[in-house]
Amino acid sequence: MSKYRIVNVGTSFRESARASVLVIYTGGTLGMVHDKTGSLVALQFNQISRHIPSLKVLGIKLTVISFPAPIDSSNVNIHDWKDLGYIIYENYHQYDGFVVLHGTDTMSFTASAISFMLQGLNKPIIFTGAQLPISAIRSDARANFVTALEIAAAKKDGRPIVPEVCIYFDYQLMRGNRTFKKRSSQFAAFGTENYPILAKAGINITYFEANIKPYSPDEKLVYRDKFKPNVIIIKIFPSMTETVLRNMLATPGIDGIILETYGSGNAPTDSWFLDALRETVDRGVVIYNVSQLIGGMVIHGRYETSKYMDEIGIVPGCDITTEAALTKLMFLLANESDVKEVKRKLAIPLCGEMTLPN
Ligand code: ASP
Secondary structure, three states: OOOOEEEEOOOOOOOOOOEEEEEEEEEOHHHEEEOOOOOEEEOOHHHHHHHOHHHHHOOEEEEEEEEEEEEOHHHOOHHHHHHHHHHHHHHHHHOOEEEEEOOOOOHHHHHHHHHHHEEOOOOOEEEEOOOOOOOOOOOOHHHHHHHHHHHHHOEEOOEEOOOOEEEEEOOEEEEHHHOEEOOOOOOOOEEOOOOOOOEEEOOOEEEOHHHOOOOOOOOOOEEOOOOOOOEEEEEOOOOOOHHHHHHHHOOOOOOEEEEEEEOOOEOOOOHHHHHHHHHHHHOOOEEEEEEOOOOOOOOOOOOHHHOHHHHHOOEEOOOOOHHHHHHHHHHHHHHOOOHHHHHHHHOOOOOOOOOOOO
């Protein structure tokens, strides 16, 4: 990882703090402030208390690591995921929890990627961001950040309440690898259609423990940082032509495809369509069938229009989001040595990212 900056924010002293949290600032709207000319620039994090004076009375010892050059999350790539995963892994034992400040555009992808990189996790990693910069009067940044810190520090009987990778946004705590960004101009930016929320923040924070991954101290943290970006997403649509499909399938160098299909995993049954998919699978490319619906559940064979998927060797993604499917595919392609194992692991949940049909 390139050098990163550590900023001590000057909140509670470690001795009087009830918890210590490492904040990792990657960029995005939350950390933007207006400079003298009125342009939005990245916040100097040692000045954060000026924008959120309540940080001083939270009783949480804060340390901030800032990416050397904070990014708009539209520029995020596997190298940023590796840097972020490495920072958390390297500091894992020193802190009670982690808060990642990240742009909203690709937050669900990064949160999913981190969940695959750090399996066996037993501490909270809470992603958050904002729709309005922290310097804006009506910004959601302050409330999102402060509550994310509270959740990262929350313990019951000395154990973390939420030992998993989450997104906290607009009063809701969601499992990170179940989320997707659904709105760009409202404060409720994220959805989690196929999995219930983990907590709701009101006057108190109510945790829905049955939905939260249990704390399991015997599980060992497994850190793996490889991703293979040689994948594409193909979203099928009515009247897609053979030429278009074949050109996409023939993209040089690809090892995996997310096939976004209709409803419960359905797609055309024209013989040219099936032949093109079959030839692609036969040349060793992994195809993962994911529904275009935000609340979809892929079940091969439910309709005639998905019956052939198993026979061709396409893997059903059940109710996984495209964000989690893409990062899971990139992760498994890089970390498993054979295609059979990639396919086996794609079909099962690795860290709560999907539910198998009954
Ligand atoms: N484009 C910004 C980003 O994702 C939007 C945001 O921060 O919400 O970094």
